[in-house]
Amino acid sequence: MKRSIRVEFDELAKRFDLRVIFRGVSGRAEPGEVLVITGPNGSGKSTLVAMLCGLLRPTRGSIRYVDGDDGELSRDEWRSVLGVVAPSMGLYEELDAMENLRFFAKVRGVHDAESLCRDLLGRVGLDPGRKTPVGGYSTGMHQRLKIAQALLHDPPVLFLDEPGSNLDPTGQDWLEGMVLEQRERGTALVLATNDRREMEWGTRHVALSG
Amino acid sequence: MWRFLAEAAAVFVKDLRSEFRTKVALNALGLFAVTTLAAVSYTIGPYRIAEADRPFLLSALLWIVIFFAAMAGLDRSFVKEEDTHTAPLLRLSADPLVVWAGKLVFNLVLLAVLMAILVPLYIVLMGFHVSSPLALFAVLMAGGYTLGVTTTMVAAIIARAMTRGALFSVLSLPLLLPLMIFLIQGTRAAAEGSPDGVTQTLRAVISLGGVMTVVSVILFPVVWHE
Structure with a gap:
């Protein structure tokens, strides 16, 4: 049974030196919903996602991960409940x-890693038997592998930063199916995108002004 | 505990596999060690030092070669994670102490390989007579661990800095200077066959290693996430 976790953020602001990236950003991602973050290039979508994952600290404001049954999670616990796909994260x-x-399965303590990894690679359309180093993959294949990595531990919170970038039409169709499936299974999804098709998957929206 | 060890082993195996395929750290360490050893053996050689000065000077030169070779490659495990943008995903996937332990073991293995090749070569090329090889082995083991645990922590600190190449040596030097002094004394005592000198050195070096281990366990999670 997947945990029901919602992510709430309130009055978030981020400043790098004197440059204000955004301020006063609030919202929440509920289980079974898709929070879509939109905004022009440089408006801070990826920065907001990195902040919500715990990779960056906000200059101001608060972020809370709330477990439906057990209350608020400590920052150290966020890692175990989230999965991330982002252009800035390499394999x-x-x-x-x-x-x-x-x-990634071993450091996350995932059981039956071997069969799960093979199954996931098959689901994202990659050949588990292929011995080519990832450095030789196309950008689309990279993206598919990143998505498989994010789904490894079946996280209750999933962050997708421009997930459809570099995917071919078949890959984009698969991505849509995966997002819908995750919604139905009660995952809280946060999707940073400017793609019109991906924006339509949202049940809540946060627009950054830039 | 078993889970911690299994996860740290995964980090170690991943780093080892990456290193065998790219050989960046191995090449840096090996090239620096061989170049320094060649320079030292050609310019000083086995016979240009007075017999009485040999234990001390050859001990000092040995640790200088090991120190500079270590400076050339032991920062790679963390710097590479930042350079190739794999660090954010590693931060989100693994427990900080698991990362620290895995990378520490990787650096210790690199150092052990370096010493296993370098020290016998040095002994032969420099005509370094060691009265108590077992004592020298103990000094090398204790010194290697303390050198490894210190440089692993410094590498984690400098990995996200802009001028990290210079910073690694600058930050490591004051931390490693007392260790170097102890290790030179201990190696000299091993060469001269003085058990008391070796025991004193081992006590000091193991204490330093213990302190650095405790400091790393406390500091690393903060350094890794901030």
Whole structure:
């Protein structure tokens, strides 16, 4: 049974030196819903996603992960309940796809990692038997592998930053199916995008002005 | 505990596999060690030092070669994660102490390989007579651990800095200077066959290693996430 976790953020602001990226941003991602973050280039969508994951600290404001049953999660616990796909996050280029997934499965303490990794690679359209290092993959194949990595531990919170970038039409159709499936299974999704098709998947919206 | 060890082993195996395929750290360490050793053996050689000065000077030169070779490659495990943008995903996937332990073991293995090749070569090329090889082995083991645990922590601190190449040496030097002094004394004592000198060195070096381990366990999660 997947945990029901919602992510709430209130009056978030981020400043790098004197440059204000955004301020006064609030919203929440509920289980079974898709929060879409939109905004022009440079408006801070990826910065907001990094902040919500715990990779960056906000200059002002608060972020809370609330478990439906057990109350608020500590910051150290966020890691175990979230999965992320983002352009700024790289995979190990000198390892092949199975080695990458096996590594992330092991450090996350995932059981039955071998069969799960094979299954996930098959689901995203990659060949588990392929021994090519990831450095030799196309950008679309990279993106598929990143999505598989994010789904490894079946996280109750899923952050997707421009998930459809570099995917071919078949990949984009698969992505839509995956988002809908995750919604139905009660995952709280946060989607940063400017793609009109992806924006339509949203049940809540946060627009950054830039 | 078993889960922690399994996860740290995964980080270590991943780093080892990456290193065998790219050989960046191995090449840096090996090239620096061989170049320094060649320079030292050609310019000083086995016979240009007075017999009485040999234990001390050859001990000092040995640790200088090991120190500079370590400076050339032990920062790679963390710097590479930042350079290739794999660090954010690693931060979100693994427990900080698991990352620290895995990378520490990787650096210790690199250092062990370096010493296993460098020290016998040095002994032969420089005509370094060691009265108590077992004592030298103990000093090398204790010194290698303390050098590894200190440089691993410094590498984590400098990995996200702009001028990290210079910073690694600048930050490491004051932390490693007392260690170097102890290790030179201990190696000299091993060469001269003085058990008391070796024991004193081992006590000091193991204490330093213990302190650095505790400091790393406390500081690393903060450094890794901030």
